[in-house]
Amino acid sequence: MKLDKDISLKSYNTFGIDVKAHQFISIQSEEELLEILKRFYASELFVLGGGSNMLLTQDINETVLHVNLKGIEVVEENDDFVLLKANAGENWHNFVLYCLEQGYGGLENLSLIPGNVGTSPIQNIGAYGVELKDVMSYCDTINRQTLSKKRFYAEDCQFGYRDSIFKSKFKNQYIITSVVFKLTKKNHKLHIDYGSIQNELNAQEITSPTIQDVSKAIIAIRKSKLPDPKEMGNSGSFFKNPIVPFSILENIQRNFPDVPFYKIDKNSVKIPAGWLIEKTGLKGHRKGDAGVHSKQALVLVNYGNASGKEVQELAELIKKEVAIKFNIDLETEVNIF
Numbered sequence: 001m002k003l004d005k006d007i008s009l010k011s012y013n014t015f016g017i018d019v020k021a022h023q024f025i026s027i028q029s030e031e032e033l034l035e036i037l038k039r040f041y042a043s044e045l046f047v048l049g050g051g052s053n054m055l056l057t058q059d060i061n062e063t064v065l066h067v068n069l070k071g072i073e074v075v076e077e078n079d080d081f082v083l084l085k086a087n088a089g090e091n092w093h094n095f096v097l098y099c100l101e102q103g104y105g106g107l108e109n110l111s112l113i114p115g116n117v118g119t120s121p122i123q124n125i126g127a128y129g130v131e132l133k134d135v136m137s138y139c140d141t142i143n144r145q146t147l148s149k150k151r152f153y154a155e156d157c158q159f160g161y162r163d164s165i166f167k168s169k170f171k172n173q174y175i176i177t178s179v180v181f182k183l184t185k186k187n188h189k190l191h192i193d194y195g196s197i198q199n200e201l202n203a204q205e206i207t208s209p210t211i212q213d214v215s216k217a218i219i220a221i222r223k224s225k226l227p228d229p230k231e232m233g234n235s236g237s238f239f240k241n242p243i244v245p246f247s248i249l250e251n252i253q254r255n256f257p258d259v260p261f262y263k264i265d266k267n268s269v270k271i272p273a274g275w276l277i278e279k280t281g282l283k284g285h286r287k288g289d290a291g292v293h294s295k296q297a298l299v300l301v302n303y304g305n306a307s308g309k310e311v312q313e314l315a316e317l318i319k320k321e322v323a324i325k326f327n328i329d330l331e332t333e334v335n336i337f
Contacts, residue, residue: 001025001032003063012066013051014114016233017308020059021046026066028089030177034147036065037175042144046337047175049088052115053123053235055315055336057308067118067175072098075180080187083137085180088118092125099181100212105188106135106181108215109197112222114229114236118176121152122166123333124159128218129194133159137182141174150174162240162333190214196221225296233302234293238315239273239330252326273322273330274298280321290314312336 003025010018027033036045046062069087072095076083082104086095092115096107109130121139125132138153152174158165166174188211192198200217201209209217227234249269252259256279261269277283277297284294289306292314293299300311319330 001027001035009048009051009056009060009064012048012064013054013056014229014233015055015235015308015311016229016302017056017306017311019056019308021064022059022061023063024066025063026068028068028070030069030142033065033067033069033142033175033177037142037144037147042172045144047144047172049119050091050114050116052229053119053334055235055308055311055334057312057336060337067116067177069118069177077185080185082183082185083180084183085178086117087178088116088176090117091115092117092120096215099183100215103211104183104185105211106130106183108211109191109194109218111215111218117179121157121159121176121179122164123162124157124164126162128197129191131159133157135181135183137180139176139179141176143174144172161243192217226299227293227295227301233304233306234299235334237273237298238300238332238334239277239298239318240333241270241273242276242328242330243268243270244328248327271328272298276322276326276328276330277318280318280325282318282321285314287314292318308336 003023005023006020007024008018009021010016025036027036040063044062045065046060048064048066068089070089071087072090073085074082075085084104093112095117096111099107109128110125113125113127120132121136133154136154138151141150141152143150190209192201192209192214197217200221206213243264245268249261260275261271263269274297282292283297285292288310289303290310291301291303293301300314315332322328322330
């Protein structure tokens with residue numbers, strides 16, 4: 001464990017924003033984590049995982065604590081299911097690939113999502129009809145102030161759309177050290193009706209898809225739409241898809257009868273934020289090195305040397321234009337610091 005001073009966080013956030021950390025510590029074990037939590041007040045620490053769901057707009061004066069706990073192990077299994085534990089610092093997509101290699105089903109729809117395992121419950125990550133809440137059994141945590149360990153089962157986490165108890169009631173109170181997933185070993189339940197998964201499988205002439213086939217299809221779809229953070233800085237979807245009353249949808253349909261939507265319940269629908277942004281004319285918009293991706297308007301990108309403030313200003317412009325045109329207030333999915 002080493003304490004570094006005044007280091008750039010450019011390589012520690014997928015947006016590639018070049019801000020500095022006053023102090024930086026990377027920990028590889030729970031023992032090191034507990035030692036750091038004993039040395040620093042909770043308010044003195046800025047906890048950093050994979051850096052995939054954040055926009056850094058300024059230097060970090062707190063001590064940055066990089067949670068880099070590694071390891072994957074079977075907790076329990078039978079003929080049908082396995083409880084698989086992944087430590088917080090494991091790369092999410094690499095973990096999904098590991099599960100597929102073992103023949104474990106459940107995570108294939110969540111392929112190629114950037115970030116680390118430890119932050120996945122905070123955001124309740126999701127894609128193509130599957131969310132983390134559907135596959136998580138429990139996660140283990142350490143309280144940042146009391147240093148006590150606590151296990152949160154899925155039903156304790158108050159999961160919502162890109163939301164959890166770790167973003168509300170217990171925000172900044174716990175550090176997730178590991179997550180345990182309940183995955184299938186056989187009779188996998190495939191989710192291929194969402195979006196263009198079936199079309200991609202058809203294009204590949206796959207009629208009886210495996211979990212590996214579904215993953216490959218989703219990877220192909222994502223690569224066709226989304227920029228690789230290693231090549232162009234981004235955090236994936238910047239905004240949440242808004243859930244709005246039917247009355248808002250009906251107003252939009254007067255001018256855009258083909259507006260896409262997904263029924264949530266008898267009173268509300270979800271409208272793709274990317275579609276809303278595209279209809280404002282901002283798809284592909286660029287100011288300096290901050291831009292809206294040309295293939296997917298939901299993704300804001302750093303073309304090279306954009307500052308966090310410039311990306312934030314672009315996000316505010318998008319929110320303003322969507323509110324004017326559609327009377328919808330977009331919420332950011334990305335955390336802004």
